[in-house]
Amino acid sequence: xxFVGREVELQNLHQLLQENEQVAIAAVAGMGGVGKTELALxxxxxxxxxxxxxxxxxxAKSGDVGIQVVQFxxxxxxxxxxxxxxxxxxxxxxxxxxCEGNVLLVLDDVGEYQQVKPYLPSSSSRFKVLITTxxxxxxxxxxxxxxxxxxxxxxxxxKSFFKETPQRIEQELAVANQLCERLGYLPLGLELVGRxxxxxxxxxxxxxxxxxxxxxxxxxxxxxxxxDMTAQRGVLAAFELSWQELxxxxxxxxxxxxxxxxxxxxxxxxEQCLPQEDEEELEEIRDEKxxxxxLLQRKDExxxxxxxxxxxFFQYKLTGLEQAEELKRSLCRVMVAVAKNIPETPTLEQxxxxxxxxxxxxxxxxxxxxxxxxxxxxWVFVGNATFYRYxxxxxxxxxxxxxxxxxxxxxxxxxxxxxxxxxxxxxxLYRSQGRYSKAxxxxxxALALRRRLLGExxTxxxxxxxxxxxxxxSQGRYSxxxxxxLQASKLWQCQLGAEHPDFxxxxxxxxxLYKYQGRYSxxxxxxxxxxxxxxxxxGVEHPDFxIxxxxxxxLYRSQGRYSxxxxxYLQxxxxxxxxxxxxxxxxxxxxxxxxxxxxFQGRYSxxxxxYLQxxxxxxxxxxxxxxxxxxxxxxxxxxxxSQGHYSxxxxxYLQxxELTxxLLGDxxxxxxxxxxxxxxLYYSQGRYSxxxxxYLQxxELTxxLLGDxxxxxxxxxxxxxxxxxSxxxxxxxxxxxxxxxxxTxxLLGExxxxxxxxxxDxxxxxxSQGRYSxxxxxYxxxxxILEPLLGINHANTITVRKNLADLRDRLSSP
Numbered sequence: 001x002x003f004v005g006r007e008v009e010l011q012n013l014h015q016l017l018q019e020n021e022q023v024a025i026a027a028v029a030g031m032g033g034v035g036k037t038e039l040a041l042x043x044x045x046x047x048x049x050x051x052x053x054x055x056x057x058x059x060a061k062s063g064d065v066g067i068q069v070v071q072f073x074x075x076x077x078x079x080x081x082x083x084x085x086x087x088x089x090x091x092x093x094x095x096x097x098x099c100e101g102n103v104l105l106v107l108d109d110v111g112e113y114q115q116v117k118p119y120l121p122s123s124s125s126r127f128k129v130l131i132t133t134x135x136x137x138x139x140x141x142x143x144x145x146x147x148x149x150x151x152x153x154x155x156x157x158x159k160s161f162f163k164e165t166p167q168r169i170e171q172e173l174a175v176a177n178q179l180c181e182r183l184g185y186l187p188l189g190l191e192l193v194g195r196x197x198x199x200x201x202x203x204x205x206x207x208x209x210x211x212x213x214x215x216x217x218x219x220x221x222x223x224x225x226x227x228d229m230t231a232q233r234g235v236l237a238a239f240e241l242s243w244q245e246l247x248x249x250x251x252x253x254x255x256x257x258x259x260x261x262x263x264x265x266x267x268x269x270x271e272q273c274l275p276q277e278d279e280e281e282l283e284e285i286r287d288e289k290x291x292x293x294x295l296l297q298r299k300d301e302x303x304x305x306x307x308x309x310x311x312x313f314f315q316y317k318l319t320g321l322e323q324a325e326e327l328k329r330s331l332c333r334v335m336v337a338v339a340k341n342i343p344e345t346p347t348l349e350q351x352x353x354x355x356x357x358x359x360x361x362x363x364x365x366x367x368x369x370x371x372x373x374x375x376x377x378x379w380v381f382v383g384n385a386t387f388y389r390y391x392x393x394x395x396x397x398x399x400x401x402x403x404x405x406x407x408x409x410x411x412x413x414x415x416x417x418x419x420x421x422x423x424x425x426x427x428x429l430y431r432s433q434g435r436y437s438k439a440x441x442x443x444x445x446a447l448a449l450r451r452r453l454l455g456e457x458x459t460x461x462x463x464x465x466x467x468x469x470x471x472x473x474s475q476g477r478y479s480x481x482x483x484x485x486l487q488a489s490k491l492w493q494c495q496l497g498a499e500h501p502d503f504x505x506x507x508x509x510x511x512x513l514y515k516y517q518g519r520y521s522x523x524x525x526x527x528x529x530x531x532x533x534x535x536x537x538x539g540v541e542h543p544d545f546x547i548x549x550x551x552x553x554x555l556y557r558s559q560g561r562y563s564x565x566x567x568x569y570l571q572x573x574x575x576x577x578x579x580x581x582x583x584x585x586x587x588x589x590x591x592x593x594x595x596x597x598x599x600f601q602g603r604y605s606x607x608x609x610x611y612l613q614x615x616x617x618x619x620x621x622x623x624x625x626x627x628x629x630x631x632x633x634x635x636x637x638x639x640x641x642s643q644g645h646y647s648x649x650x651x652x653y654l655q656x657x658e659l660t661x662x663l664l665g666d667x668x669x670x671x672x673x674x675x676x677x678x679x680x681l682y683y684s685q686g687r688y689s690x691x692x693x694x695y696l697q698x699x700e701l702t703x704x705l706l707g708d709x710x711x712x713x714x715x716x717x718x719x720x721x722x723x724x725x726s727x728x729x730x731x732x733x734x735x736x737x738x739x740x741x742x743x744t745x746x747l748l749g750e751x752x753x754x755x756x757x758x759x760x761d762x763x764x765x766x767x768s769q770g771r772y773s774x775x776x777x778x779y780x781x782x783x784x785i786l787e788p789l790l791g792i793n794h795a796n797t798i799t800v801r802k803n804l805a806d807l808r809d810r811l812s813s814p
Contacts, residue, residue, distance in 0.1 A: 003038065003042050004149075004153050004156045004157050004160065005149045005150060005152075005153025005154070005156065005157065006035070006039055006042070006149075006153075009039060009144060009146065010039070010042065010043055010046065012144055013039070013043055013130070013144050014043070014047065014050075016142045016144060017104075017128040017130065018128075027110075027130075027131040027132070027133050027137050027141050027142070027143045027144070031134065031186075031242075031293075031294040031295065031307060031310065032134060032188070032235070032238030032239050032241065032242060032294075033186050033187065033188030033189060033235050033238045033239075033309075034146050034147070034148060034186060034187060034188070034294075035146060035149075035187035035188070036109075036132040036133070036134075036146055037108055037109070037132050038187065039132075039146060040106050040108065040130055040132050043130065044057070044104060044106060044130075047104070050102060050104075051101065051102045051103055051104040051128070052100070052101025052102060053098060053099050053100060053101030053102055053103035053126060054076065054077070054098075054099065054101075054103055054104075055103075055104045055106065056069070056072050056076075056103065056104070056105050056106065057106045057108065058072075058105070058106065058107050058108065059108055059109065060107045060108060060109050060110040060111070060116055060131075061108075061109045061111065063115070065107065065115075065116045065119045066087040066088060066090070066091045066118075066119045067087060069091045069094055069119055070087065070090045070091060070094060073094040073097075073098070077094075077098065077099055079093075079094055079097055079098075081093040081094060088118055088119065091119045092122070095121045095122070095124075095127070101126065102126045102127075102128065103121075103126060103127050103128065104128050104130060105120070105121070105127060105128065105129045105130065106130045106131075106132075107129065107130070107131045107132070108132050109132055109133065109134075110131045110132065110133040110135075110137070111133070111134075111135065111245075113131075113133075113135075113137045113138065113141070134241070134242055134293050134294050135292050135293055135294070136291070136292045147297075148184055148185040148186050148187070148307065149185045149186075149187060149190075150185070151177065151180060151181070151185060153185075154180040154183075154185040154187075154190055155176060155177060155180055157187060157190050157191070157194070158176060158179065158180060158190055158193075158194050159176075160194070161194035161195060161197065161198045162194075162197075162198070165201075168197075168205070169205075172204065172205040172206060175205040175206050175209060176205055178209060179193065179205055179208065179209050179212075182209060182212055182213070182308070183212075183308075183309065184307050184308035184309050186235070186307065186309055188235055188238065189235050189309055192235065193208065193212075196208075235309060235313075236313070239309075239310060239313045242293045242294075242295055243313075243317065245289075245293060246289060246293075249281075249285055250285050250289045250290065251317065251321065252321065252323055252327070253270075253274075253282065253285050253286065253290065254290060254295060254296075254306075254314045254317075255314050255315070255317060255318040255321050255323075255324070255327065256270065256273060256274070256327045256330075256331070257270065257290075257296065257304075257306050257311075257314065258306060258310075258311045258312075258313075258314030258315045258318060259315075259318070259327060259328060259331050259363075259368070260306075260331070260360050260363065261359040261360045261362060261363035262306075262308050262311055262359075263305065263356075263359035263360065264299045264300070264303045264304070264305045264356060265303065265304050265305060265306075265356075265360070266302060266303055266356045266357065267286075267302045267303065267304060268302065269334055269335075269338070269357065269360065270282070270304075272334045272337075273327070273330045273331050273334050274330070286304070295310055296310075303356065325371075328368055328371045329371045331360075331364070331368070331371075332364050332368055332371045332372045335357065335360055335361050335363075335364045335380060336364070336372060336376045336379050336380060338354065338357045338361060338383070339361050339379040339380050339382065339383025339384075340376075340379050340383070341354075342354055342382075342383045342386050342387065343386075344386065345543045345544060346386065346387075346390055347543060347579040347580060348579060348580050348581035348584070349579075351387065351390050351391075351581075354383075354387065355387075358383075358384060358387050361380050361383050361384055362380075362384055364380045365380040365381055365384065365400075365403065365407075369407060369411075374411065374412060377407065377408060377411055377412065377418060378404055378408060378418050378421060378422060381400050381401070381403055381404030381407070381422075382400075382404065382425065384397075384400045385397045385398075385400040385401050385404070385425060385429070388400065389429065389432065390580075390584070391583075391621075392583070392584070392585050392620075392621030392622060393621075394429060394432055394433045394622065397429050398426065398429040398430065398433070401422065401425045401426040401429050402426060404422045404425065404426075405419070405422040405423060405426055408422050409422075415449070415452075415453065416453070417449075417450065417453050417454060417460065419449065420445075420446045420449040420450045420453065420460065420464075421446075421460070423442045423443075423445050423446035423449065424442070424443065424446040424463065424464055424467060426442050427439045427440075427442035427443040427446060427467065427471075428467055430442065431467075431470065431471050431474060433622075433626065434474075434626050434627035434628070434663050434664065435663075436471060436474060436475050436664065439471055440468075440471060443464065443467055443468045443471055444468070446464050447461065447464035447465065447468060450464055457491065457494070457495065458495075459491070459492065459495050459496065459502070461491065462488045462491040462492050462495065462502075462506070463488075463502075465484045465485075465487050465488035465491070466484070466485065466488040466505070466506050466509055468484055469481040469482075469484035469485045469488065469509060469513070470509060472484070473509075473512070473513050473516060475664075475668060476667075476668050476669040476670075476705050476706065478513060478516065478517050478706070479707075481513055482510075482513060485506070485509050485510040485513055486510065488506050488509070489503065489506040489507055489509075489510055492506045499533070499536075499537065500537070501533075501534070501537050501538060501544065503533075504530050504533040504534055504537065504544075505530075505544070507526050507529060507530050507533075508526075508527070508530045508547070508548065508551065510526060511523045511524075511526035511527045511530060511551070511555075512551060514526070515527075515551075515554065515555050515558065517706070517709075517710060518558075518709070518710050518711040518712075518747045518748070520555060520558060520559050520748070523555055524555060524559075527548065527551055527552045527555055528552070530548050530551075531545075531548040531549070531552060534548050540575075541575075541579065542579070543576070543579055543580060543586065545575070546572045546575040546576045546579065546586070546590075547572075547586070549568045549569075549571050549572035549575065550568070550569070550572040550589070550590055550593060552568055553565045553566075553568035553569040553572060553593065553597070554593060556568065557596070557597050557600065559748070559749075559752060560751070560752050560753040560754075560789045560790075561789075562597070562600075562601060562789060562790065565597060566597060569590070569593060569594045569597055570594070572590050573587070573590040573591065573594055576590050583617070583620075583621065584621075585617075585618070585621055585622070585628070587617065588613075588614045588617040588618050588621070588628070589614075589628075591610045591611075591613050591614040591617070592610070592611065592614035592631070592632060592635065594610055595607040595608075595610035595611040595614060595635065595639075596635060598610070599611075599635070599638065599639055599642070600753075601790060601794060602642075602790075602794050602795035602796070604639060604642065604643055607639055608636075608639055611632065611635055611636045611639055612636065614632050615629070615632035615633065615636060618632055624659075625659070625662075625663065626663070627659075627660065627663050627664060627670060629659065630655075630656045630659040630660045630663065630670070630674075631656075631670070633652050633653075633655050633656040633659065634652070634653065634656035634660075634673070634674055634677060636652055637649045637650075637652035637653040637656060637677065637681075638677060640652065641653075641677075641680070641681050641684065646681060646684065646685055649681055650678075650681060653674065653677055653678045653681055654678070656674050656677075657671070657674040657675065657678055660674050661674075666701070667701070667704075667705065668705070669702070669705055669706065669712065671701070672697075672698045672701040672702045672705065672712070672716075673698075673712070675694050675697055675698040675701070676694070676695070676698040676702075676715070676716060676719060678694055679691045679692075679694035679695045679698060679719065679723075680719060682694070683695075683719070683722065683723055683726070688723060688726065688727055691723055692720075692723055695716065695719055695720045695723055696720070698716050698719075699713070699716040699717065699720060702716050703716075708743070709743075709746075709747065710747070711743075711744065711747050711748060711754065713743060714739075714740045714741075714743035714744045714747065714754070714758070715740075715754075717736045717737075717739050717740035717743070718736070718737065718740040718744075718757075718758055718761060720736055721733040721734075721735075721736030721737040721740060721761065721765075722761060724736065725764075725765050725768065730765065730768075730769055733765055734762075734765060737758065737761055737762040737765055738762065740758055740761075741755070741758040741759065741762060744758050745758075750785075751785055751789070752785070753785065753786060753789055753790065753796065755785060756781075756782040756783075756785035756786045756789075756796070756800070757782070757796065759778045759779075759781050759782040759785075760778070760779065760782040760796075760799070760800045760803065762778055763775040763776075763778035763779045763782065763803065764803060766778070767803065767806075767807055772807055772810065772811055775807055776804070776807055776808075776811075779800060779803055779804035779807065780804065782800045783797070783800050783801060783804065786800060
């Protein structure tokens with residue numbers, strides 16, 4: 001076997017042995033199988049020339065170190081201690097008469113240092129003592145702690161057994177890396193398995209990995225060292241030596257630790273599992289036994305971890321422990337409590353705090369769920385799903401929701417409220433992913449089950465109504481969403497009262513629905529009420545308060561109330577960044593919305609970096625296949641379009657259109673919006689024949705999906721009119737302009753920027769026809785709306801002012 005991955009340790013060991021003026025004693029410490037003896041052996045081989053006085057290798061475990069020293073001196077150095085002396089005196093004689101030159105004394109596998117200390121050289125600096133041990137020997141001895149190999153070095157060690165058949169590793173390189181990881185990068189484990197595979201020439205690495213998973217440490221590959229191996233014990237036997245040094249309490253703690261996941265373990269979780277035990281006594285066991293024997297590793301302040309193979313060893317021993325069942329139930333109770341404390345809308349601080357517990361919650365769900373009570377069954381799944389949903393890892397979150405549904409059905413039966421909750425949670429994950437067609441049947445099933453089991457007046461029914469309404473709103477099915485929203489908010493108020501966060505959330509959903517329908521006068525009082533409720537109930541430092549700020553800002557922007565909108569956008573973004581961290585979808589939403597606000601004001605240089613940041617964040621968190629990514633692509637394209645960068649805009653529009661069609665289908669408002677935007681681009685380039693069918697398709701779909709009473713219909717009419725005007729079809733254009741203006745005034749009020757743009761477009765039509773007396777008052781009316789709202793330097797204001805000035809120039813010309 002080659003010696004790999006320990007070059008730095010060899011250098012450090014030599015430095016430790018050379019730096020003392022008196023006798024230098026250095027200990028190579030570590031868990032069984034980590035390669036302590038092999039390191040000492042390699043050091044001795046590499047430094048033969050350094051130690052002219054010889055290298056004396058003693059086996060400390062045999063208990064006769066003094067006799068070994070005397071036998072070595074007699075056999076190798078021809079020294080003959082005087083007869084009649086006891087063993088200790090003979091050893092001292094040997095040290096005094098040892099041949100000249102530096103001497104390396106190796107004591108392999110020392111257990112109790114005090115038992116070997118009397119036989120060590122007393123004062124000469126030419127003697128260097130190297131000890132290998134599984135224990136901490138005290139502060140007076142310089143120690144080199146030996147850890148497992150790095151992954152790259154572990155793979156090289158495994159490869160060293162296949163020099164004659166390297167293709168065995170290369171053909172299954174990924175599996176080889178998995179095998180190294182499975183063995184915890186422990187040199188002894190790697191050597192045993194490498195030699196086993198070398199003997200079994202027809203055995204694939206994949207099959208080896210499968211066998212290890214199946215039989216764990218009882219597989220022969222673990223425990224049959226060959227004659228030429230430095231280590232003459234297998235992994236199981238090496239660990240058994242340390243196990244024999246533990247008392248019952250030590251063993252119990254080690255076995256409890258093995259029930260946690262193969263991940264760093266916060267010590268406070270361990271203490272919670274043993275509430276009857278004294279904290280100081282637990283720390284004493286941890287520090288003086290498990291750490292001292294290198295059966296446990298300290299990873300960070302208050303955080304510890306078992307090596308994967310030691311974890312399996314302790315699990316193997318757990319089967320014979322009287323307290324095994326009690327320990328499993330105790331761990332489950334603790335992890336369920338942690339999962340229950342994860343809020344539905346957590347902050348970054350809360351997610352950071354719970355992160356170390358997540359793999360251990362997962363371990364309960366995957367391997368110990370039978371020890372969780374029925375009433376707590378769903379919590380470990382919900383906790384993990386909430387965590388991954390916060391991270392934007394929706395595939396992992398939905399996987400936990402699916403797992404939860406499967407387990408609850410198996411343990412509780414099909415007709416159980418927790419099954420309905422699992423259905424609801426899975427549907428919500430699908431909705432968050434934009435997978436609306438997959439979400440709807442689960443929402444409907446959850447609602448029906450809750451009604452059947454809980455009756456019509458239960459808050460779980462209200463939740464299902466709200467969530468189904470949100471789904472329909474996301475699909476543009478506003479007429480179906482509204483009665484569900486109204487029913488849900490009434491039910492929340494009836495059951496919980498008007499002063500409750502869930503009632504506020506339901507009102508928010510209704511307000512958002514009205515806003516999406518262009519029913520701004522109905523949306524505003526609801527949004528203001530929700531904002532006040534959340535401020536009162538939750539305080540300023542809460543993600544739901546940030547949601548209300550963002551939603552109210554969006555409403556004000558839609559109404560052209562820009563001076564009121566901007567501070568709300570900025571406050572919402574800052575609050576989300578502080579509470580949720582930079583890598584969160586709500587932050588991406590705020591970035592996107594603020595960019596849109598700047599875009600509508602013509603502040604393109606401020607909008608672009610925010611749009612790019614939002615797009616990158618959404619792609620990173622959601623992947624390329626998500627409606628929010630399509631929205632960001634569309635928005636960025638519109639920005640390039642507005643700046644005349646047509647070649648940059650078109651591929652983004654096309655990408656957004658195809659992604660929207662693929663994800664949402666062609667019966668969705670987002671799809672019609674993409675059609676309309678692409679048509680506007682073609683119109684701007686004079687590509688009228690390509691623009692017209694898109695305009696007509698967008699208008700037809702918008703009317704079909706949203707009805708005539710919607711601002712998007714007015715926008716489609718206005719855009720189509722603009723196209724007809726450019727083609728000289730003035731009478732057709734005029735009818736559409738007038739209809740669009742009427743809709744816009746009716747829906748948005750007289751003082752809205754969209755009304756001003758409709759007025760400008762109609763005036764420009766009249767201007768083009770020489771109907772100056774009809775055009776001039778419309779230009780003036782448009783300016784009177786735009787200047788107070790957008791300012792005199794806004795692009796739209798400048799355009800209308802220029803149109804009016806050009807008209808007056810024509811009127812004044814002879």
